Amino acid sequence: MQQAIVECKNLTHYYGKRCIYENLNFEIPQGRILGLLGKNGTGKTTTINILNGYLKPRSGECLMFGESSANLSPETKRKVGLLIEGHVQYSFMNISEIEKFYSAFYPNWRKEAYYELMKLLKIDPKQKISRMSCGQRSQVALGLILAQDPELLILDDFSMGLDPGYRMLFVDYLSEYAKAENKTVFVTSHIIQDMERLIDDCLIMDYGRIVMQKPVNELLESFKRYKFTCSNPGYIDEISDIYNPVTIKGNTEVYSLLGKTELQNLFAKYNVSASEILEENLSLEEAFIGLTGKY
């Protein structure tokens, strides 16, 4: 089997005494787009910082292209395009100066990819980065990453500061580019509608653990919301295959990977009196909330 482009094995990280997570495991095979989804403070940026070798985990390891991320060779570093929360350095430069500056570091530099994006966004080549808005700077940072033509793109919170139109434009551009050129992508974003358009696989984190790791289409085929009238909740909180049960005035809502018949069998076992069970399909955002809760 072909080696995965990214492999994280038994990753455990603490800040001081505070455990962020223990034994995190995941892989990104070549050509797949993995989205890391989690509430604020669950450790997404931490994971990206470990991947890039900026942070040392307490234990476990990350490999990129088979090399330890703590000690990447310059050749491997060149294969990785990294966006950290949308920042562009050298903001005293203008759009064309920064393009020339970056091009010197990357042998496969694709100037046209950068200018194609700048043109779509109607950004003038003479515009200074220091006089751009936060969202416009993110656009420039994303353009510079695409021009590097990296084999692996790591984009932390790529939607930060971007308006809805540009987000959609970028997501569509990135997903076409990644599929056409067999690129591997690792992204985080709080805008889960964007993730749903873009990613193949999702890794959903809650505080200290992974709650789900699956291809998005499999998740959305199998993870459902059930609504029913509940005259007796019995031991519903003890059913481990049920996520986030909420009852308001006799109307109950639960999320589960189980089919309706399996759910009914479990209800019988746990003395839950449920009637008029309604099964609903979910968007990725609804599935995320179903898995991690609203607060």
Ligand SMILES: Nc1ncnc2c1ncn2[C@@H]1O[C@H](COP(=O)(O)OP(=O)(O)OP(=O)(O)O)[C@@H](O)[C@H]1O
């Ligand atoms: N250098 C640090 N020292 C101590 N604690 C830290 C440090 N960096 C992050 N943390 C804490 O670790 C937790 C995870 O932070 P991280 O930035 O990885 O979360 P995140 O999932 O990226 O969050 P967000 O969605 O808000 O960007 C947070 O509670 C944060 O306060």
